[in-house]
Amino acid sequence: MTLPMKNMVFPMIFLRLAEWFVYKLLANSCYKAAMKVKNSGYFFKNSSFRSPHQIQLYPNVSKCNLHSRKSETIACDIQGTLLRSKSFFPYFMLIAFEGGSIIRAMLLLLSSPFLLVLDFEAKLRVMVFITFCGMKIKDVECVGRAVLPKFFLENLNVHVYEVMKSVGSRMVFTSVPRVMVEGFLKEYLSVDCVKGTELHIVGKYFSGFVSSSGILIKHRAMKEFVGEKQPEIGIGNSSSLHDHLFISLCKEAYVVNKEDTISILPREKYPKPLVFHDGRLAFLPTPLATLVMFMWLPIGIPLAIFRIFIGICLPYKLAILLGKLSGIRLRVKGTDPPRSENGQGVLYVCSHRTLLDPVFLCTSLGKSLTAVTYSLSKMSEILAPIKTVRLTRSRKKDGEAMQKLLSEGDLVVCPEGTTCREPYLLRFSSLFAELADEIVPVAMNTNVNMFYGTTASGLKCLDPIFFLMNPRPCYNVEILGKLPKELTCAGGKSSHEVANYIQKQLGAALGFECTNLTRRDKYLMLAGN
Known part of the structure; x- marks a missing residue:
């Protein structure tokens, strides 16, 4: 290739990209303008010609009969149908942030304005590239298993879920x-x-590109999969032409309208209890919410250090005052019961929400x-403002160590042995x-709106920092009365009976x-086992 030809390659590529971008921008702008004109009825001079309601080809999903469906099959999509929201950006952001890095998450956020002018396929390819390029397969699978289910469950469409629950066979395209x-x-x-x-x-990594089969087209994929056998029920989104083609292949077709996305599935109706989940983000990272988070970080990190x-350094009363001024909410209920005269220490038994439970109890x-x-990580042990002792999980050694500490x-x-974010208590160790006979149960709970202060797969030494990075983290401490002697081992109860009683009390x-x-x-x- 001659030198002039080489010099022309980059400008030609740049012009092609610019031409493609302008084409997408103009095409989408013209389409949106045409849809607005169409919906406003601009071309109808007489308003009586305009229909007060848009013609709907298929009935609403709420009209579907749920009785005697166990032998039937349903086919639907998860985006905009099974989930209430149409946008999948927050779930790409969760993978980028939790499975990738903060830099990857920032790149995805910066791309969000450009995604608005792209069509669906181009938008999906861009999000796939930024989110998955160079990521390990096992990291993505871990996020899909431990992080995403919580957000999917909170976003389930009640009506579609009820229909899905009523049938015997389920397919998602x-x-x-x-x-x-x-x-x-x-799983759920x-x-x-x-x-x-x-x-x-x-190898073991995603390249960031879609496979050679391309973006899945739902109606074609279902034709290939089921052949001539039609699913009994098909559900799609009322505003999607592709969904109309998709559900037209089913014996009965229903659509989800905007008003169907209002109802939220209550926790008690979840198909499976959500006891455990992982990840740092405590909110659904829409573009606006993610932007707020990134704007907060330069304030939140110094605030957490403060x-x-x-x-660590100030007396309890002064620490409480400055903590409240910095946004920490500490709510204390109950009083510390008087100590007995036997010289033995009091054993405070707490529910376990974060590594800071003992610190906030001491402060209270x-x-x-x-x-x-x-x-307990080495970093947390160094930074802890109170004395901490690490247990070995050997019942004999731990019992001897705790007995010695109680004498001092x-x-x-925290007898659960690990933290739990959701409204559940794990089994209490009876050790x-x-x-001790002097036992005081303490009910502890936290409330955060940006970051979780616990992790199962991340760096535990950062748990307190993430918790304290929240704008207004809240700790609720309720000190219950001292356990009566007749309900302790000294009163004839077994250690398991005492542990179970305190668990129920908390x-x-x-x-x-x-x-x-x-x-x-x-x-x-x-871990998926």
């Missing part, structure tokens, strides 16, 4: 990447078949306690009940459900 939704659909909704866009893979400093009581914990002073323990105070799940169950579930 979607244009979004299959790897994002398959785990949730099969018992979907038999999930067909989605396949992504190109190089809050840690006052907790205005006195120093020793905390025993199973999982008051002790705080603490064998060691569950009633918090409004939480008591379970038999353990720390081992948590990590097995989040």
Whole structure:
């Protein structure tokens, strides 16, 4: 290739890209303008010619009969149908942030204005490239299993879910990447078949491109999969032409309208209890919400450091005052019961929400306690403003260590052994009940609106920082009365009876459900076992 030809390559590529971008911009702008004119009835001089309601080809999903459907099959999409929101941007952002990095999440956010002028296929390809390029397959699968289900469940369309629950066989065809939704659909909704866009893979990594089969087209994919056998029920979005083609292949077709997306599925009606989930983000990261988060970070990080400093260096009363001024809400209910005269320390038994539980209990009581914990990073141990002792999970050694600490002073323990974010209490270890008769249950709960202060797969040393980075983190501490002697081991109760009684007492105070799940169950579930 001659030198002049080489010099012409880049300008030609640039012109092609500019031409493609202008074409997409003009095409979408003209289409949107035409739709506005059409919907406004501009060309009808006589308003009587305009229909007060848009003609709907298919009945609303709420009209579907749910009785005697167990032998039938349903086919639907997850985007805009099974989920109330049409945009899948927040779920791409969750993968970019939780499975990738903050830089990847920022790049995806910066692309959001340009996504507005692209058609659906181009938009999807751009989001796929930014989100998945160079990511490990196992990292994406981990986010799909441990992070996304919470947000999917909170966004389920009640009417579509009721129809899906009433049938015996379920199929989902979607244009979004299959790897994002398959785990949730099969584990929580018992979907038999999930067909989605396949992504190109190089070794153990995603390349960021769609596979050679391209973006999945729903009606074609269903034709290929079912052949001549029509599914009994098809559900699509009323505003999508592709969905109309898709559901026309079914014996009965229904559509989801805008008014069907208002109702939220209550937690008690979830197809499967959501006890465990992972990830740092406590909100659905829409473009606007994500922008607010990035704008908050330059304030939130120094604020978290300041809050840690006052907790470590200042007296309790002054720390509470400055903490409240910085936005921390500490709500304390109940009083510290008087100590007995036997010289033995009091054992405070807490529900476990974050690593900061013992710290906020000490602050609430205005006195120093020793905390025993199973999982504590070196960084947290160094920064802790109170004495901490790490347990070994050896019942004999831990019992001896706790007995010695109780002889020296008051002790705080979280017998669940791990944190739980949702309104559930895990099974209590009975070891603490064998060691003390002076037991005070403490119901602790937290409330955050931006970042979770716990993680199962991330760096635990950052847990307190993420919690304190929230604009207005809240800690609720309720000190219950001292356990009567007749309900302790000294009163003839077994250690298991004492542990179960305290678990129920704390569950009633918090409004939480008591379970038999353990720390081992948590990590097995989040690992997909």
